[in-house]
Structures are given as C-alpha cells and as structure tokens.
Amino acid sequence: MGYVGFDRAIYKSFKEIKDNRPLHMLNLVELKEEAIYPDGSILTGVEAYKRYGKESEPVFKRLGGSIVWRGEMLIGLIGPADEKWDICFIAEYPSVEAFVSMQRDEIYQKAVVHRQIAVKTSRLIRMAPNKIGENFAF
Numbered sequence: 001m002g003y004v005g006f007d008r009a010i011y012k013s014f015k016e017i018k019d020n021r022p023l024h025m026l027n028l029v030e031l032k033e034e035a036i037y038p039d040g041s042i043l044t045g046v047e048a049y050k051r052y053g054k055e056s057e058p059v060f061k062r063l064g065g066s067i068v069w070r071g072e073m074l075i076g077l078i079g080p081a082d083e084k085w086d087i088c089f090i091a092e093y094p095s096v097e098a099f100v101s102m103q104r105d106e107i108y109q110k111a112v113v114h115r116q117i118a119v120k121t122s123r124l125i126r127m128a129p130n131k132i133g134e135n136f137a138f
Contacts, residue, residue: 002121015096019128022092023099024068026125029087035117048118049087055111056102063102064094090127 031045043051070089093099102108130138 002119004116004119004122014126015100017096017126020095021128022094023096024127024129025091025093025099026123026127027087027089027091028085028123028125030084030120030122031086031118032120035114037117043118045086045118045120048114052111052114052118055114056108059102059105059108059111060091063098063105065098065102066092068092092129 029049031049033045035043035045035048037043037048068090073085073088076083093102
C-alpha cells in the first residue's frame, strides 16, 4: 500500500499540536518508474516530481519555506531491507500556519497533482528542531 496523501484525522491532529518552533518536515519519497497522467501522457516518476518541485517552489518560498537538509539514501541498517527512498530531505516552514497555507494555495494545489502521480509511497513526518548536542542523548 502506498502513502501519497493525508489522512484527515491525522492531518487534524497535526494542525492541533501547539508548538511555536519552526516546523521541520522529514520527507522520504519512493518514486514510481512511470508516472501516468489522466490524459494518458507518461513521464518518469523523477520527471513528474521535478515538475512538482518547479511549480510549487514559488509558493514554498513565498511562505518562508526552505530546504534545510537533503541527502541520498545509500543503505538502511535498521528497518525493512526492501525500503529504498529515492528522495530524502527536511523542509523547514516558519510555522504550521505556513504549511497549511501552502496546502490551501491554488497554485500549490495544481502543482501537487504531479507529486501524487509521481510518488509510489512516502513518509512525511512532522518534527521540530532541538539544540545540537555532543552525543545521541537529548
């Protein structure tokens, strides 16, 4: 089963968390080989996801978003051995309100269609930044 869109109950809980730190969203994305559009046109998942990125960028930036970390998955040491993420990054938003505003933006809603077509499965995890430490403990 692929995870591409929001579950309404979880999205409601996401918005209700009271935390005024910047919002960090960990994105783990597995792309489809072929992204098939309703009109029958076909792109690779990479091409469709790039369209999403290009078309959503103006809204993301206007609302104060930035990419604060991006990396390439090489191998998973803990977890399902068959899990392979094609895209891994952390997007920062100044607030939950900025993230919610992006979801409601008409330009973004048109752009996100490319993401939904490109993605096989994904994880989107709300996080908040903490102080950097000397060891693994918090």
